[in-house]
Amino acid sequence: MVEWTEQERSTINKIFGSLNYDDIGPKALRRCLIVYPWCLKYFGDFGATHNAEAIQKNDKIAKHGIVVLHGLDLALKNMDCIKATYAKLSVLHSEKLHVDPDNFKLLSDCLAIEIASLMKSDFTPDVQASFQKFLAVVVSALGKQYH
Numbered sequence: 142m143v144e145w146t147e148q149e150r151s152t153i154n155k156i157f158g159s160l161n162y163d164d165i166g167p168k169a170l171r172r173c174l175i176v177y178p179w180c181l182k183y184f185g186d187f188g189a190t191h192n193a194e195a196i197q198k199n200d201k202i203a204k205h206g207i208v209v210l211h212g213l214d215l216a217l218k219n220m221d222c223i224k225a226t227y228a229k230l231s232v233l234h235s236e237k238l239h240v241d242p243d244n245f246k247l248l249s250d251c252l253a254i255e256i257a258s259l260m261k262s263d264f265t266p267d268v269q270a271s272f273q274k275f276l277a278v279v280v281s282a283l284g285k286q287y288h
């Protein structure tokens with residue numbers, strides 16, 4: 142089981158408590174799809190092309206970015222059993238969506254970059270360390286049901 146210090150718990154809760162999901166979710170997913178264009182193939186029915194402007198303007202991508210961010214609430218509310226909490230979502234991404242699990246890490250890095258640019262000097266190395274640990278546990282849990 143992953144151990145969390147009180148400091149880590151409070152830092153992670155503070156970050157998420159200050160986030161506007163409707164803003165940061167779309168930004169993180171768009172960044173991921175623009176920087177790592179192969180990720181777009183999983184969103185075929187969203188109708189976006191490999192073009193930054195099309196990705197920025199796509200409402201379905203924006204909405205899905207919000208869904209993904211709310212997906213992180215699961216981990217936030219269940220920090221002591223993240224692996225079990227994501228079992229279903231892991232099966233979905235593996236067996237139904239066939240998302241290469243390497244991409245979870247890429248999206249989590251894009252989210253870190255968006256949060257860094259929002260928080261600026263408040264995103265200290267210490268804060269980043271807690272945040273990256275949280276995301277690493279989520280990424281690992283999402284990849285757990287892959288065979």
Ligand code: ZNH
Pocket residue numbers: 180181183184205208209210211212213230233234238240244245248249279283
């Ligand atoms: Zn994912 C879906 C989360 C990543 C792709 N996702 C989804 C959902 C959720 C999530 C919550 C919904 C589900 C239901 O409906 O039930 N994701 C998530 C998270 C993460 C992710 C948390 C990390 C962090 N994804 C991802 C990636 C990708 C994806 C990276 C690719 C690249 N997802 C996806 C898809 C889907 C999902 C494709 C489906 C969509 C639709 O709607 O169609």
